[in-house]
Amino acid sequence: MDSDWGAVVAKLKGDAFYRDTFARLYPDGISGANIADAIAHYERTLLTPNSRFDRFLLGDKEALSALERSGYWRFLELGCASCHQGVGIGGNMFQRFGVMADYFAGRPPGKADLGRFSVTGREEDRHVFKVPSLRNVALTAPYFHDASAATLEEAVTIMARFQLGRELPAEDLQAITAFLRSLTGEWEGRPLE
């Protein structure tokens, strides 16, 4: 996703489908603002309810396995839920990547690594990214803004290390990732794959 708007616009304009569709919906056709608006509209349609975790929260204790349940407890105890909270299990705040340790140490600073800084220009927002929602997280690999974590386990491990300042035992990792996989919901009545 390391792209600038000019390249994105040029790329979309090369596609006849996007050209026509944008022309129908926006008077000025394809532009950065219109693309963002279109994505925001799209995202608002991405309601994927009825995950097993949802059913669990609604009182179906059997909706989660023991491992998943223990994963959920670990998720809460370890402090994941401090940021990944709310209905979306995240997605409603920003957080610095590398709270407990410098995640970006020892690597050249990329533009995408600036995070929210590139929007606000405030130093305090350097390396601050949006806390993503963990719904359907099992389906959205690779992870992080730089797609550096290929697996859920890897992402959870990095999250625990840099955000929580903890090294997770294997059973915790296993439980948490199991829990995270229970967050995969349904879209338009069908389980997501």
Place this chain on the structure above:
Amino acid sequence: MKFSISPNHRHLDQTHGQIRLTLLAAILCIAALTWAFLRSAELSPAQHSDYTRQLRDLREVNALIDGELLANRLELVRNYDALTNHVTRSAELITAARQVPDYLPPGARQAIGDRLGRLGDTLARKADLIDRFKRDNAVLRNSQAYFPVAAAELLDRHSPPMSPVLHQTVGRYVREMLSFARTPSEEGALRIAGIVSHLSTLSHGSAAAPEIDNLLRHGAQITARLLDIDRLMQEIVSLDSRQQMDALFHSYSQGHAEATLEASRFRRLLYALALLLAGFLIWLFARLERIRRSLATAHAEVSARYAAQLAAEKQLSLHATVFHSAHDGITLTDAKGVILDVNPAFTRITGWEHDEVVGRNPRMFKSGKHDEAFYQAMWQTIRETGSWRGEIWNRNKHGEIYPELLSISAVRNPEGEITNYVAVFADIRRIKAQERQLTQLAYYDALTELPNRVLLSDRLNQGIAQSRRANSAMAICYLDLDGFKPINDTWGHQVGDKVLIEIAGRLQSALRGGDTVARLGGDEFVLLLQGIDGQQHLTEAARRLLSLIALPLTQAPGGICISASMGITLFPNDESDPDTLLRHADQAMYLAKEAGKNNFHIFDTEQDKFKRSRQDRFQRIEQALENGEFILHFQPKVDLRAGEVVGAEALIRWQHPERGLLPPADFLPLIEDDDLIKAVGDWVIESTLTQMEAWRREGFILPVSVNVAARQLQSPEFVEKLKAALYVHPDVACHLELEILETAALEDIAKSSRVIDECRMLGIRFALDDFGTGYSSLTYLKRLPAETIKIDQSFVREIVNDTHSLVIVQSVIGLARSFQREVVAEGLETVEHGRLLLQLGCDKAQGYGIARPMLGDDFVDWARAWGPPEEWQSLSGIDWHDAVYPMLIAETTHRSWVELLSQAIATDQPIPHQQLHDARFCQFGRWLASEGAKSLPHTRLPAFLAIDAPHRQVHALAERIDQHWRAGDLAAAKALLPELWAARDAVLKALRDLQIAISTNRPAGE
């Protein structure tokens, strides 16, 4: 037609201008009204309510944010969904609130905008702070949660165990940290910082160093985040968003109040404007009404004009139609005579097309048949009377000259100047031809082609005029073919027509120039011969014409001949009008025909004048009847033997104002053949009956006879009229007697007898008047049922001197006696007549010898006074012997003999008798001798013997008279006459005595 419309037009223009201004004002007014309405309507309560709710929501959301923030800070809530939503919501509300209501005054809007901007900034800042709060709070919460766990693990860790100092230091650090976490303070932070640096040093090289580092990192997080959070919270609290919102509210309320005030001002303005508009509308309606009225007037005016114009257009169109469809050619020129327009009929008649003649002068149509004077006269007429009409010869395009009937009218403008001429004309070639044909028909006889009666009349007039001019005579010859009808009957009309044509040709060939021969129809021709020079000339001409006609006919078969009878009158000897001239010639022609045909007769002017006086007299008679100039005289009828008045005859007289009393012979013959006689006859009957009634009232009842003319008797209505008259006078009706002339009754004996029969049914008696003058025949007398026969007075009067009359009278009396008819003698003038009539056996008579006709008023007195002469009385008882009759004849003979002699001497003529001296030689002498020789008883009577002596004396005297006359001594001759008459009377006395003697002394049984 002209209309003077400019004044009204100007008025209309003004009106239009005013209307435009008015409309502009109305539009402006409406615009202002709209504006005011919009301004007053801008303060929308809904918008106000929306906006205030927005502001309220904003404040509420702001409060919710603060509440949620605090809840998260106190760990009462462990997710940021609500907080995030509130922040998002507040941002949305701020954005929405930037849509400041339009109704606010600009100042208020500006203030609100400013305040919103500041509030937006504040809220954005707050959102930023919250964002950081969320981050720090999450990290802090984790570290605070993990720090005791990590501390406990570290402190409880045994292998390898920490040094006590380290352990103790860690313990102190943990306690300080936990204390700080509960009540953060700068001192606590300093203390912790001191412990941390000490601990970092202590842990260096220790087996627990990583754990200690980790713990320290978490502790550092706690201290940093706690301080950050406190700062953040403080800053958030210090953001005066709430005050700003209040101020915003205040600003808005103020603005709204201003706007409300302004809206109310606009409402008032609106009301004022509405009032103004209403007033304006009222004014406008009033004005419109006024305009409408004036328009209605104008409309009526325009309608009238339009109607007039329509009518004018219609008339124009009609005129155009007339112009184009007229059968007659029409030429329209200007005042100089230049052609402006012609119609299609013009082209049809003249052959000239419209374009060929427009702009030219009608002179181009001149035929050359009329001289300049003709055209001058024509134009003179047009100038003087405005028009001219007549026949004119013109030339058409093909060069043909033709006649046209042309009317030229001058068209004048109101000033009286001639502006145009209109010529209307028709080609009258055909009419002319027809005229000729008609003339031929009208003026010429189709068969012979001679002039007919009409043309003759014309020629006659011309001839008369010419005669007068030339002072010469003109003969008008009326010619009728003799025996033409038999030719027609025998050979047929075709031959008859040929004869007529041939005769016509001959007559025509005989004429000189100026003479005329005309056929009147049938076989009648009239010739007008001019320049007749005397009787001789005329006679020769007439003979020549007759001989020409008498030549054998070539066109009839069998070489037959025909002659003609010709009547001629000569103008100016007969200076009559043309019709009369012809009639005179016609009359003369009849005379020629009567004279034996193939002859001519010249009209006698003198004779005609007499006839003409007859006509005048006729009319005078008619007038006399009307004027009541006729009167009735009544002549008594008496019974000679009885000596009584037995009746009367009503006789008409004309009491002529100038000529005195006229007898019927003076006027009745004139009207006998006319219906006037009937009127006169009716008057006589009516007057007679009236007179009879008058007499009757005096007790005098007498039969009265009335003369009825043949025409009256035979008129169909005679009996009915008579009935009517009798009905009016019923008391005297049965005493009326009608006298009809024997000749009249015999004209149509069947009819006469029928009428007589019908009248007898009414009780009317009839008398045959003037009997003996007609062709009396026994048969007729038998068939005419008249009761009475009246012997004509011409016989009666002569019975004394004329033996023929005596014989006739005696015969009539005998006839009447045979047919058992009564007989009345008329014309009894002397006593002698009466005596003779008595002796002849006719008892009834009338005449001057009894009484002249007299007025009705005198009649009664006369009748009562009348008595018969003595002689008649003496004879009345005598029944005459048959032998008396020859004696009466002898008597008359003798009297006649003496009379003739007397008359001869009186008129100085030779005496007609021979052997005057010998008494035996005369008729009477011979009778006397023969009687004497018969030795009849009466011859022995002294009376008979007394006859001879005076008779001889008569002859002796006659002898002497003759000698005197022969000697030329007329006076001596005349002187002897009385002696002669005395001798005669002696003879007659003796004879009369003899008659009486033989009648009275007759032996019984004879």
